[in-house]
Amino acid sequence: MPRNNRTARAGRKAKPAVPEEDLKLELVRSSLRRTVTRRGVDYSVQNVSGNAEGEKTWICPHCNVDIKTGTAHVVAWDAVRGVDTRRHFHTQCFNSFQGPLL
Template sequence: MPRRNHHSGRRGMPKKGASKRARSAAVWEPRRLPDDGAAFLGTQVETGPSWDYGAPYLVRRMGASAAKKYYICPGCNQDIPPGIRHIVAWPRDSLRGSEDRRHWHTACWERR
């Protein structure tokens, strides 16, 4: 059985005899992800706090091992120290994107 070129079956990849120009043109570029963090695995849409009239918010749960800094919770105005699991939430339709992210205690987010 003849040996197949493993690149010949992939879309966008040049065949073995392709010119150098064709090979360089087939370089795959990853698509750019949103800067606001919406593409992270586990990001969900939930109803926001009452003072924002229930606007949709993007919400991520941060585990204790991922919490590396101190944050101020907007729900109780208290510290969230490093090593405490918490919620990161920001308005879905915000024009400022990641600048609007806020870190909440889990309990404060639940009673928002």
């Protein structure tokens, strides 16, 4: 066996590191939309990693306390009536929220 072959094969196997792919995956995972049914009503639910400084703050319709800037929370809307019904909830509040979404 000529030594040159082994060297070339080993060189081809080496793949460049792709940290960008991990970042993208994280982004997709954090914004993943799911459907949750509460009392027979389907809600589309999406995780929000947190609004930026200076952006609008949201009042959680479950506890009526505002969601502070940069707080990870969820946005949910009536899957039938559409995104116009969307409201921002504290993650824990949405877990105990039973609807309806006004």
